[in-house]
Amino acid sequence: MERSRTSEADLRRAILDTARRLLVREGYKGLTMRRIARAIGYSATAIYLHFDNKDALFHALIEEGMERLYAAFREAAARHPDDPVQRLQALCRAYVAFGLDQAEYYEIMFMAHPEHMERYPAEKYRRARRNLDLLAETLADGHARGMLDAPEPRVGASIVWSSLHGAVSLLLAHRVDVRIAPEVFIHAAIAHTIHGFLPVREAPVVSPILPLADGARKRFFEGDGEAA
Structure with missing residues (x-):
């Protein structure tokens, strides 16, 4: 259970860090859940488990x-x-x-x-x-x-x-x-x-x-x- 919580926390951190870099480099319009998912090696569904949309990010x-x-x-x-x-x-x-x-x-x-x-x-x-x-x-x-x-x-x-x-x-x-x-x-x-x-x-x-x-x-x- 502890490992699962740590993994989820790490995933959330990876999502935020990747979103931050994409926002600065390519702007709000260039930020998509799919692009974040590809960058961190997860499915877009995994991103939506943490954030409802890119505005929430x-x-x-x-x-x-x-x-x-x-x-x-x-x-x-x-x-x-x-x-x-x-x-x-x-x-x-x-x-x-x-x-x-x-x-x-x-x-x-x-x-x-x-x-x-x-x-x-x-x-x-x-x-x-x-x-x-x-x-x-x-x-x-x-x-x-x-x-x-x-x-x-x-x-x-x-x-x-x-x-x-x-x-x-x-x-x-x-x-x-x-x-x-x-x-x-x-x-x-x-x-x-x-x-x-x-x-x-x-x-x-x-x-x-x-x-x-x-x-x-x-x-x-x-x-x-x-x-x-």
Whole structure:
């Protein structure tokens, strides 16, 4: 019985991993249960035992990605419980790191736009929104302490998100001027985002430029030609 449960768990994992790769490479229209089945060596019937349709697969991948991002956010926030400015910076860095290190999830979560996909379930959306809530709570804490100018923290959280999403999207698409080092671009994007919430009397409070992880640099930036 235990072996059977493990086998089913492994099959579900294989389905999701294969679907994730197909979605990123060929898009929503190119994803079919038959193609997934062929790729993992099972029948399409076996896929349907785990997922009713490809929308259910798509939703499961979004949910997985959101949970991974939330775990990264919680870890980042926990390092600065008493300093909302440093906490905001840590959350920004965690967001960018997630986007670069988990690029397939990121593209599915935020960059894929199927025209005819079923609506994302409300309960899953509420869980996904916890990521935005962590940003809003940090801004609200900073505003209450007089360290951040964020009278509308939910609006501010969406502004932070949109700024970081723009930066990550450009990096993933290789659309950043190749004369700009990726670390410098990321540092500047985060610094300007945070600076927008600092009271006028405050100078920017950001850490030094940090190097990218070797994997992210090798995957996205080494050997690029001129940016479009």
